[in-house]
Amino acid sequence: MLAALIFVLWTGKTRLQGNTSSFAADTAAWSPAQMELQPQTTPVVPPQTKTTPTPAIKSPAVKKTATAKPKQQTKSQPKQLRRTQSASGKVFQTTRAFKNYTPKYAIALAHPNNFGERYSQDANGVLVKNQPIIVLHETASTASSAINNFRTSHTQDSRQVSYHALITLNGTIIYIVPPDKRAFGAGNSIFAGPFGSETVKTNSKLPPSVNNFAYHVSLETPRDGIGNNHQRSHSGYRYVQYKSLAWLLAQSQVPDNRITTHRAVDRSGQRIDPRSFDFNKFFNLLHSYRQPVFSQKNNNPQADNV
Numbered sequence: 001m002l003a004a005l006i007f008v009l010w011t012g013k014t015r016l017q018g019n020t021s022s023f024a025a026d027t028a029a030w031s032p033a034q035m036e037l038q039p040q041t042t043p044v045v046p047p048q049t050k051t052t053p054t055p056a057i058k059s060p061a062v063k064k065t066a067t068a069k070p071k072q073q074t075k076s077q078p079k080q081l082r083r084t085q086s087a088s089g090k091v092f093q094t095t096r097a098f099k100n101y102t103p104k105y106a107i108a109l110a111h112p113n114n115f116g117e118r119y120s121q122d123a124n125g126v127l128v129k130n131q132p133i134i135v136l137h138e139t140a141s142t143a144s145s146a147i148n149n150f151r152t153s154h155t156q157d158s159r160q161v162s163y164h165a166l167i168t169l170n171g172t173i174i175y176i177v178p179p180d181k182r183a184f185g186a187g188n189s190i191f192a193g194p195f196g197s198e199t200v201k202t203n204s205k206l207p208p209s210v211n212n213f214a215y216h217v218s219l220e221t222p223r224d225g226i227g228n229n230h231q232r233s234h235s236g237y238r239y240v241q242y243k244s245l246a247w248l249l250a251q252s253q254v255p256d257n258r259i260t261t262h263r264a265v266d267r268s269g270q271r272i273d274p275r276s277f278d279f280n281k282f283f284n285l286l287h288s289y290r291q292p293v294f295s296q297k298n299n300n301p302q303a304d305n306v
């Protein structure tokens with residue numbers, strides 16, 4: 001019955017489905033942009049005072065790999081992080097092209113034991129304040145099969161799994177875990193970012209992972225890629241999937257260099273998803289849907305009217 005309900009939800013037969021305006025009104029809390037508003041997480045951009053370290057730098061969990069002091073690091077910071085915040089605290093704002101695209105969406109909340117809270121401390125009681133990252137995946141199954149799995153109660157830790165959102169073959173966005181919660185999208189994993197290696201051990205019995213500061217998004221695998229998990233590639237994702245993915249992530253303040261893949265963060269040696277992902281196609285769309293509030297040359301907060 002659940003499966004039938006989910007199918008109805010994401011095939012667009014219910015009132016849950018909507019356009020951009022109803023998305024904003026009804027499901028704002030599901031937007032990745034909301035990640036930055038949660039008390040457990042921190043703003044993507046550094047505070048306006050340049051002497052204050054970014055969350056990633058001051059985090060005890062990563063201080064061994066973050067070698068530079070904030071002042072020394074200013075010049076070597078990646079472009080997105082070097083920009084000054086606008087008066088609204090935003091680094092990126094969405095564009096007219098963003099407003100002109102209205103992907104369909106549905107909500108299919110995962111079973112509560114397939115996701116958890118984001119921790120402010122690791123398993124050793126050390127404060128963690130990593131900036132958010134976005135981790136891209138593919139389902140390797142049909143979307144409905146993946147959603148069924150997330151909505152099924154799993155009592156074994158090893159079987160608990162979820163993404164925050166999934167994008168079906170027709171570009172519909174399925175919201176599965178609220179962004180302020182910790183989805184179980186990656187096991188043993190480390191993000192090798194601009195400030196060094198980042199990972200958080202939240203369970204003393206399991207390897208550390210990026211889940212505590214990750215927003216996981218998955219693309220439904222094309223039919224020729226299903227059942228061929230050992231195949232290194234497939235026919236790729238549809239353009240409408242890239243559009244919906246870019247539209248979704250354009251609402252976040254996560255910089256390009258903190259958008260990564262399961263393959264890149266995985267340390268189990270078993271994950272290679274998303275296979276056949278075209279980053280050029282994705283970033284072209286993302287940059288058409290969001291733009292920096294400031295240009296590099298005009299970094300004057302007074303010029304910002306947002």
Ligand SMILES: [Zn+2]
Pocket residue numbers: 136137138185262271273
């Ligand atoms: Zn994955």
